[in-house]
Amino acid sequence: MAATEQTIKQVNTLGDTDYKYGFSTELDEIRPPKGLNEDIIKFISAQKDEPEWMLDWRLNAFKIFNKLPKPEWAKLNIPEIDYQDCYYYSIPKSLKDKPKSLDEIDPEIIKTYEKLGIPLKEQKMLSGIAVDAVFDSVSVATTYKKQLSDLGIVFCSISEAVKTHPDLVKKYLGSVIPVSDHSFAALNSAVFTDGSFIYIPEGVRCPVELSTYFRINAMNTGQFERTLIIADKDSYVSYLEGCTAPMRDENQLHAANVELVALDNAEIKYSTVQNWYPGDKEGKGGIYNFVTKRGACRGKNSKISWTQVETGSAITWKYPSCILQGDNSKGEFYSVAITNNMQQADTGTKMIHIGKNTSSKIISKGISAGKANNTYRGLVNILSKAKNARNFTQCDSLLIGNKCGAHTVPYIESSNSDSMVEHEATTSKINEDQLFYCQQRGLNSEDAVGLIVNGFCKEVLQHLPMEFAVEAQKLVAISLEGSVG
Amino acid sequence: MLEIKNLHVSIEEKKIIKGLNLSINKGEVHALMGPNGSGKSTLSYVLSGKDKYEIDDGTIEYNEKNLLELDVDERANEGLFLAFQYPMEIPGVQTSFFLKTAINSKRKYLGHSEMDALEFAKLMKSKAEELNINTEMLKRDLNVNYSGGEKKKQEILQMSMLSPKMAILDETDSGLDIDALRIVSEGVNKLRSKENSFLVITHYQRLLNYIKPDFVHIIADGRIVKSGDYSLALELEEKGYEEISKSA
Numbered sequence: 001m002a003a004t005e006q007t008i009k010q011v012n013t014l015g016d017t018d019y020k021y022g023f024s025t026e027l028d029e030i031r032p033p034k035g036l037n038e039d040i041i042k043f044i045s046a047q048k049d050e051p052e053w054m055l056d057w058r059l060n061a062f063k064i065f066n067k068l069p070k071p072e073w074a075k076l077n078i079p080e081i082d083y084q085d086c087y088y089y090s091i092p093k094s095l096k097d098k099p100k101s102l103d104e105i106d107p108e109i110i111k112t113y114e115k116l117g118i119p120l121k122e123q124k125m126l127s128g129i130a131v132d133a134v135f136d137s138v139s140v141a142t143t144y145k146k147q148l149s150d151l152g153i154v155f156c157s158i159s160e161a162v163k164t165h166p167d168l169v170k171k172y173l174g175s176v177i178p179v180s181d182h183s184f185a186a187l188n189s190a191v192f193t194d195g196s197f198i199y200i201p202e203g204v205r206c207p208v209e210l211s212t213y214f215r216i217n218a219m220n221t222g223q224f225e226r227t228l229i230i231a232d233k234d235s236y237v238s239y240l241e242g243c244t245a246p247m248r249d250e251n252q253l254h255a256a257n258v259e260l261v262a263l264d265n266a267e268i269k270y271s272t273v274q275n276w277y278p279g280d281k282e283g284k285g286g287i288y289n290f291v292t293k294r295g296a297c298r299g300k301n302s303k304i305s306w307t308q309v310e311t312g313s314a315i316t317w318k319y320p321s322c323i324l325q326g327d328n329s330k331g332e333f334y335s336v337a338i339t340n341n342m343q344q345a346d347t348g349t350k351m352i353h354i355g356k357n358t359s360s361k362i363i364s365k366g367i368s369a370g371k372a373n374n375t376y377r378g379l380v381n382i383l384s385k386a387k388n389a390r391n392f393t394q395c396d397s398l399l400i401g402n403k404c405g406a407h408t409v410p411y412i413e414s415s416n417s418d419s420m421v422e423h424e425a426t427t428s429k430i431n432e433d434q435l436f437y438c439q440q441r442g443l444n445s446e447d448a449v450g451l452i453v454n455g456f457c458k459e460v461l462q463h464l465p466m467e468f469a470v471e472a473q474k475l476v477a478i479s480l481e482g483s484v485g
Numbered sequence: 486m487l488e489i490k491n492l493h494v495s496i497e498e499k500k501i502i503k504g505l506n507l508s509i510n511k512g513e514v515h516a517l518m519g520p521n522g523s524g525k526s527t528l529s530y531v532l533s534g535k536d537k538y539e540i541d542d543g544t545i546e547y548n549e550k551n552l553l554e555l556d557v558d559e560r561a562n563e564g565l566f567l568a569f570q571y572p573m574e575i576p577g578v579q580t581s582f583f584l585k586t587a588i589n590s591k592r593k594y595l596g597h598s599e600m601d602a603l604e605f606a607k608l609m610k611s612k613a614e615e616l617n618i619n620t621e622m623l624k625r626d627l628n629v630n631y632s633g634g635e636k637k638k639q640e641i642l643q644m645s646m647l648s649p650k651m652a653i654l655d656e657t658d659s660g661l662d663i664d665a666l667r668i669v670s671e672g673v674n675k676l677r678s679k680e681n682s683f684l685v686i687t688h689y690q691r692l693l694n695y696i697k698p699d700f701v702h703i704i705a706d707g708r709i710v711k712s713g714d715y716s717l718a719l720e721l722e723e724k725g726y727e728e729i730s731k732s733a
Contacts, residue, residue: 431573432536433573436536438583441561442590442594443558443590444558445558451586455626458578459577
């Protein structure tokens, strides 16, 4: 049997049970009826005890959402989404009166996170990483809060920030992603439930990795994450998000908005390991992941770096972008996107060069297996004032088997003759001779594929925080074992 | 150690090996010589289990096992090693990491625990020194931007670290300068023992000046046409393949 054939066979035998985060937790939930309307939005706002300005902001976003068409540019086959057939809010009953300490949290929820490898109890907390855990529509707990607040760092759920830091939220929420940007952005603005809020004060270098762990548990429930990170002058923060969901036959919607703001000399490093349930191999079930992530390098010499490892979801639609406003600011995008079976991904970035001497770097690695389709779509836009702007883009695609597809769609718009834009792209198939070579050295075929693919992704994986790089390597191998990789 | 009987192999309907017999005992070094297209490399691929080769007839017994029933990685972990004529490049994978993965795959297969980082580093350093390999090279991606000589030395390093029972060297001498040839040969000679065996495939008698074989076989058109001791290699050098094959 040919090596690739063998690999494809392994991919096909990948049972649905190989998604190890596919369990669900039995809990009583508070849920308003299905459907999307003003009453639901008022219900969400009331549940969160929000001030009036926040409710008004949401209702305005809902009006805009109703007017906007669904974005159509991606090379994706997105089934018609019935927004009325979805729950927009779900929280475990036990979290209604926000627990004051971890001892008051339902042990079932603590156990869920432990099973996911995210201990919340103080004695077991991950060293060097502060975690905000979001369960369906609500933040469960945030670790290391006290230590961070001593430095003036605010790390809490966005719901809490609306109440405790309304000025910052009012000033920055929607300032990077306008509500009217596109319909998913507007939808999120209307019904967002929870997510993280981070403020790093001037001159502070955040000593630990800040991290959010998103978990969708309830059935038929959309998760609308909203994250806002502000790095004040001369500050630094590294943030990581992880995501999983139970295996369910129906599709679930995750529409997130993430906004980053970096002021003068500030740096934000944002890493994602996305492992939402991808659906079974016939394409049944799985998460629709429609995510808008955008960072504004507002200050001079500021830097925003996105690193993503996308292995899950039935459909991934995601373009973490940088708006390089400040002179000398830098944007980076490092991406590994793996699709297997019936998964579809259309992902990439936008680098908008506005300030002088701005530079950006894009490294994208797409891996397709099974019958999956993987598209890189990126825009490099250099405006007329961006003197001496620089961009380097490298897009590599790796195909496993002969039923999958890889597509690269780069857009380059330059209105400045001083700028320099480079684009390199390659597409290759996993090489049978490489596999044979590894196997002749004693590696089984799954390990051989994992090794080769990890080598292919190395340039990206090495940008992940150390603790997660190892996990990500395993994940890459598993999803290819499971998905070839 | 290795017993090949009446082996017939074809690729895409084309017969390459036509009734080959070869028996290699523990501790023996056999040289297989032959002109281009005689089936030398095919034999090395068939022994290591590469796809696409159709075994039409015959048996191969290896250490009392039916070799043809084992997967590629099982053969490797049972101690069969192929030093490639053209070692593969694997971008993004550090050579030392690859070596460690290979060693631990074997240990796992044999039911041993993984080799710890320190023990591995020591082993790698001492073996690399024996072969005159700069350990800096092992930090680079596997075979990427290695010269022809570096690639071959690297193969021999892998061989010495995995200490196989049966090693097949497929034209390891091709593309080597005299110094590299000597170093590579010394590496092989250090591994020679009563416990392991070698099959050295080559075009030229030159390599056999350094690695002295116990037996020399001449292959032509998919069969071994003549066998003898080291003097056969010298005779071949003198007369050429055509004449030797004719007289056979």
